[in-house]
Amino acid sequence: MTIIIWVIIAIVAILIIAFIAIFNGLVRLRNQVKNAWAQIDVQLKRRHDLIPNLVETVKGYMKHERGTLEAVTKARNLAQQLASAGPGERAKVEGELSSALGRLLAVAEQYPDLKASQNFMALQEELASTENKISFSRQFYNDSVMQYNNQTQMFPSNVVANMAGFRPGEFFEVTVAAEKEAPKVSFT
Amino acid sequence: MWQQIRSNRIRSVFLVIGMGILLALLGYFLGLYFFGSGTGGLFIALIIWAIMSLVGYFQGDSILLATSRARKIAPDDHPRLYNVVEEMKIASGMETMPSIYIMDDPALNAFATGRDPKKASVAVTSGLLQKLNRDELQGVVGHEMSHVKNRDVLLMAMCAVLLGTIVVLAWYASRFMIFGGMGRTRRSSSSGGSAGQAIIIIVAIVLMILAPILAQLIYFALSRRREYLADASSALYTRYPEGLASALEKIAGSTDQLKSVNKATAPMYIMNPFRKQGMSAEDLTSTHPPISQRIRILRAMSGASYEDYSAAYQQVLHTDKAFIPAAAITTLESVRLRTAQPEAPEKLEEVQRVRETTNALWNSHNYKVIQCTCGTRLRLPPSYKKREIRCPHCGRINPV
Numbered sequence: 001m002t003i004i005i006w007v008i009i010a011i012v013a014i015l016i017i018a019f020i021a022i023f024n025g026l027v028r029l030r031n032q033v034k035n036a037w038a039q040i041d042v043q044l045k046r047r048h049d050l051i052p053n054l055v056e057t058v059k060g061y062m063k064h065e066r067g068t069l070e071a072v073t074k075a076r077n078l079a080q081q082l083a084s085a086g087p088g089e090r091a092k093v094e095g096e097l098s099s100a101l102g103r104l105l106a107v108a109e110q111y112p113d114l115k116a117s118q119n120f121m122a123l124q125e126e127l128a129s130t131e132n133k134i135s136f137s138r139q140f141y142n143d144s145v146m147q148y149n150n151q152t153q154m155f156p157s158n159v160v161a162n163m164a165g166f167r168p169g170e171f172f173e174v175t176v177a178a179e180k181e182a183p184k185v186s187f188t
Numbered sequence: 189m190w191q192q193i194r195s196n197r198i199r200s201v202f203l204v205i206g207m208g209i210l211l212a213l214l215g216y217f218l219g220l221y222f223f224g225s226g227t228g229g230l231f232i233a234l235i236i237w238a239i240m241s242l243v244g245y246f247q248g249d250s251i252l253l254a255t256s257r258a259r260k261i262a263p264d265d266h267p268r269l270y271n272v273v274e275e276m277k278i279a280s281g282m283e284t285m286p287s288i289y290i291m292d293d294p295a296l297n298a299f300a301t302g303r304d305p306k307k308a309s310v311a312v313t314s315g316l317l318q319k320l321n322r323d324e325l326q327g328v329v330g331h332e333m334s335h336v337k338n339r340d341v342l343l344m345a346m347c348a349v350l351l352g353t354i355v356v357l358a359w360y361a362s363r364f365m366i367f368g369g370m371g372r373t374r375r376s377s378s379s380g381g382s383a384g385q386a387i388i389i390i391v392a393i394v395l396m397i398l399a400p401i402l403a404q405l406i407y408f409a410l411s412r413r414r415e416y417l418a419d420a421s422s423a424l425y426t427r428y429p430e431g432l433a434s435a436l437e438k439i440a441g442s443t444d445q446l447k448s449v450n451k452a453t454a455p456m457y458i459m460n461p462f463r464k465q466g467m468s469a470e471d472l473t474s475t476h477p478p479i480s481q482r483i484r485i486l487r488a489m490s491g492a493s494y495e496d497y498s499a500a501y502q503q504v505l506h507t508d509k510a511f512i513p514a515a516a517i518t519t520l521e522s523v524r525l526r527t528a529q530p531e532a533p534e535k536l537e538e539v540q541r542v543r544e545t546t547n548a549l550w551n552s553h554n555y556k557v558i559q560c561t562c563g564t565r566l567r568l569p570p571s572y573k574k575r576e577i578r579c580p581h582c583g584r585i586n587p588v
Contacts (some may be wrong), residue, residue, distance in 0.1 A: 036281075039278060043278075052527075122267070125267055125268060125271065126267070126271075128322075129267075129268075129271035129272075129274070129275065132271075132275045133271075133274065133275050133278055134275075136275050136278045137278045137279075137426075138281040139279060139281060139427070140278060140281055
C-alpha cells in the first residue's frame with residue numbers, strides 16, 4: 001500500500017519539477033522577446049531623432065523639393081505619435097517613414113553640392129547605420145518571437161503555456177510594399 | 189540558435205576532457221617514473237595547469253591586445269566601424285557593446301577576444317578598414333563577434349592552456365630524464381619489480397612524445413571546427429554570406445604579413461597569419477580551414493540559416509558528415525538572404541575609407557586638430573612643439 005503512495009508522490013514531484021522548468025523556459029523566452037522589442041524601439045526612436053536634423057541640413061540645398069521634405073516630416077510625426085502602439089501598427093507607419101526617407105535620399109542624388117557636404121555625408125552614414133540596426137533588431141525580434149511561439153504551441157510546453165496564460169507574440173513584419181527592399185542609401 | 193551553441197559546447201567539452209585526460213595520464217606516469225608516486229605527479233600537473241589558467245583567464249585579454257599593438261578607439265573616432273560593430277551586436281543578441289581597437293598595420297586581419305560576451309573586445313587592422321567595403325566589413329566583424337558569442341574564445345584559451353601545460357611537462361620531463369638518468373635507476377630499483385619499472389618507463393616516454401602531438405592535433409581540429417561555425421554564424425547574423433566571402437577573397441589575395449603575431453595568438457585571427465602559399469588542403473596543423481574552401485561554402489549557401497551552411501558544407505566537401513548534428517539545428521523558417529548594400533564606385537569609396545581610418549588613428553594618437561579660417565583642418569602630431577603653424581593653403585599663421 002505504502003509503495004503506491006510513494007510512487008504517486010514521486011510522479012507528482014516529477015510533474016511539478018517539469019512544470020517549473022518549462023515555465024521558466026517560457027518566461028526566459030518571453031523576456032527575450034520583450035528585450036528584443038525594446039531594442040527595436042530604441043533604434044526607431046533614434047531614427048525619429050535623426051530626421052529633423054536631416055531635413056534642416058538638406059533644406060538649404062534642395063529649395064524646390066518642399067513636397068518631399070514635408071512628406072518625410074509628416075511621416076515622422078505620425079510614427080512618433082504611434083510610438084506606443086503594438087508591433088503590427090508600428091510596422092505600418094515605420095514602413096511608410098522608410099519609403100518617404102528613401103524618396104528623399106533618391107532625390108538628394110541630384111544635388112552634387114549636398115552630396116559633397118561633410119554634414120550630409122556623416123548624416124548619411126548615421127542614417128544607413130540606423131536602417132541597418134532597425135532591420136537587424138527586427139530580425140532578432142522576429143527570431144525570438146518565432147522561438148517563443150514554437151514553445152507556446154508545441155507539446156508539451158503548450159499545456160503549461162495555456163495554464164499560465166502565455167500568449168503568442170506578434171511579428172514585426174513590414175507590410176508596405178515599397179519597403180520590401182531597404183532604402184537605397186548610396187555613398188556617391 | 190541556442191540549441192546549436194549548446195550542442196557545440198557539449199562536443200567541445202568532450203574534446204577538452206580528452207585533452208585533460210592526456211594531461212592527467214602524463215602527470216601520473218611522469219610522477220610514477222620520477223618519484224614513484226603517480227598521484228604526486230598528477231598533483232604537480234594540476235598545479236601548473238591552475239597557475240597558467242588563472243593568468244590566462246584574468247590577463248589574457250590585455251596580454252593579447254598589448255602584444256598586437258592595438259589602440260582603443262572612441263565611438264566618434266571611426267563612426268563606420270563603430271556602427272558596424274553595433275549592428276552586429278544587435279544581430280547576435282549580445283548584451284553589451286564590445287570595446288573596439290584598431291591595429292596600425294597594412295595587413296588585412298581581425299580578431300576578437302573576451303571570455304565573457306559581456307566584456308568583449310574586437311580589433312581590426314587599419315589595412316582591413318581601408319580595403320573592405322561596408323558589407324565585407326560587416327561579415328568580418330560578424331565572424332569575430334560570433335567567436336565571442338559562441339564562447340569560442342573561452343574554449344580555445346582553455347585548450348591553449350591545457351596544451352601549454354602538457355608541452356611544459358613533457359619538455360621538463362625529457363630534460364630530467366636525460367640529465368638525471370643515473371640517479372633514477374639506482375633509487376627506483378628498490379621500489380618495485382624491474383618489469384613493472386620498465387613498463388612505467390616505456391609508458392612515460394611514449395606519453396612524453398605523443399601527448400604534445402595528440403594535444404596539438406586536438407587543438408587544431410577544434411580550432412578549425414570553430415572557424416566553420418563562426419563563418420556560419422556570420423552568415424546568419426548578416427543574412428549576406430557573400431559579404432564575408434568577398435572579404436575573405438580580398439584577405440587571401442593580399443600578400444602583406446601581419447607584423448606582430450606569434451604562434452600563441454595565431455588562432456584568434458580571422459585568417460591564418462602564418463599561411464604559406466600553396467598550403468595543402470586539409471592541413472592538420474593549420475588553425476584555420478583553407479580559405480578557398482571557406483569561400484566556396486559561403487557562396488554555395490542558398491539561405492542564411494545554419495541548416496543552409498551545413499548543406500553547403502556537405503556539398504562543397506563531398507561529405508555526408510554533418511557539420512552540425514541535425515538535432516541541434518533549430519527549425520527557423522528558411523532564412524532569406526538579403527541583397528547587397530549599394531556602394532559608390534570602388535576608387536572613390538576607398539579614398540574616403542583611407543581618410544577615415546587615418547583620422548581615427550591620428551585621433552587615438554592624440555593629434556591636435558586646428559581649424560583654419562579658410563576651412564582647412566590642420567592635424568598636428570603630438571611631437572609638434574611650436575606655438576604656431578602656417579596653413580599650407582592660405583598661408584595664415586594659426587596659433588596652436
